[in-house]
Amino acid sequence: MAVSSDRCRSLKYPYVAVKLKVADPSGQVNTKSIEMTIPQFQNFYRQFKEIATVIETV
Template identity: 35%
Template sequence: MDKLFNVGRLVDFQWKLGVSVSSNKCEQLNTPFISVFVKVLDTNNQLASHSFELSVPEFQDFAQQFKDMSTLMDSL
């Protein structure tokens, strides 16, 4: 018997590049970052929004993981 693991459906994916220019809590300024905003429709048809920030190398790794998942799904 096959079991399906349902985590919802990605409805919207947006990202933008930003640079911190001033902060009284951060020592590393002028460092680029990526803000990511996603909307997911869960298994109960409820829309959930999530946002998070990544460094540029973290975003590149995140994007590579999506490419790898897409390749895997295409092979099924």
């Protein structure tokens, strides 16, 4: 994933805002919002890719 912005330079600490739809055990879907720094997002993305790989093998 790649992101760019001509306005990013003016931000002191750029961040990524993520909205997730998560189903609880009863099947009810809830929306969760998360804000992360760029390095946190990159780690989050790597972990999600690893999870997706494991799920595909099940």
